[in-house]
Amino acid sequence: MKMTDAEIYDARKQFFNDSAGKWIDMWYRDPETGEQKKHEKDFNRLFALMPLAPGHCVLDAGCGTGVLVPYILDAIGDQGTLYELDFAENMIDLNRSLHPMKNIRFLLSDVEHAPIEEASCDIAVCFSCFPHFQDKGQAIGALARILKASGILIIAHFDSSDGINHHHKSCHAVMHDHLPDEAVMRTMIADAGFDIESFIDEKGFYYIQARKK
Numbered sequence: 452m453k454m455t456d457a458e459i460y461d462a463r464k465q466f467f468n469d470s471a472g473k474w475i476d477m478w479y480r481d482p483e484t485g486e487q488k489k490h491e492k493d494f495n496r497l498f499a500l501m502p503l504a505p506g507h508c509v510l511d512a513g514c515g516t517g518v519l520v521p522y523i524l525d526a527i528g529d530q531g532t533l534y535e536l537d538f539a540e541n542m543i544d545l546n547r548s549l550h551p552m553k554n555i556r557f558l559l560s561d562v563e564h565a566p567i568e569e570a571s572c573d574i575a576v577c578f579s580c581f582p583h584f585q586d587k588g589q590a591i592g593a594l595a596r597i598l599k600a601s602g603i604l605i606i607a608h609f610d611s612s613d614g615i616n617h618h619h620k621s622c623h624a625v626m627h628d629h630l631p632d633e634a635v636m637r638t639m640i641a642d643a644g645f646d647i648e649s650f651i652d653e654k655g656f657y658y659i660q661a662r663k664k
């Protein structure tokens with residue numbers, strides 16, 4: 452029987468809550484060294500592209516356990532502010548316990564209703580999470596609202612769109628979660644009031660950078 456949108460949403464949230472405790476080992480720990488450096492080269496590439504600067508206010512939407520936190524804090528420094536936002540309470544709880552830094556604000560919320568002041572952020576990043584957002588147009592609209600004029604939206608993955616969509620199909624809880632093709636992404640982002648500055652979709656790396664008008 453076909454699942455309703457509400458059932459799809461609940462199954463997805465349950466999956467991420469159930470996965471929180473094993474998330475870092477599953478995706479980021481190098482099994483040989485035990486260090487959290489499996490994607491070090493990819494993170495270096497991502498953060499070389501992202502125009503972060505000291506003092507920036509940044510939203511890490513769909514943050515999970517906070518794998519981006521050390522990289523973002525390194526770039527924005529003590530004067531910057533970082534919002535770690537996720538709709539799964541187990542992800543946020545673990546993230547909070549791992550990152551006690553004073554300039555992080557933890558938000559348990561859907562990105563579509565991010566409780567952040569209008570025009571207050573310099574950068575909003577959706578890393579490895581955009582396909583999971585239930586209403587993608589509404590999510591981009593919410594991110595446009597909280598970004599300052601000329602603020603930057605980043606959507607990134609360490610896989611191509613084909614690779615991501617193939618991977619999600621094989622996992623029951625997120626089998627409905629799809630990264631739209633380039634034309635649809637471009638239209639959705641432009642319609643929300645952004646100019647697209649970069650669109651990379653290649654084996655092992657996906658990166659969109661867009662600037663709010």
Ligand SMILES: C[S@@+](CC[C@H](N)C(=O)[O-])C[C@H]1O[C@@H](n2cnc3c(N)ncnc32)[C@H](O)[C@@H]1O
Pocket residue numbers: 467468512513514515516517518536537538539542560561562563578579580583584585
């Ligand atoms: C694949 S995980 C990636 C987590 C983290 N960015 C990382 O790379 O380790 C996707 C994350 O998005 C979160 N998520 C999914 N839909 C969301 C929504 N509508 N609003 C906020 N967070 C959401 C999930 O709870 C999960 O933590």
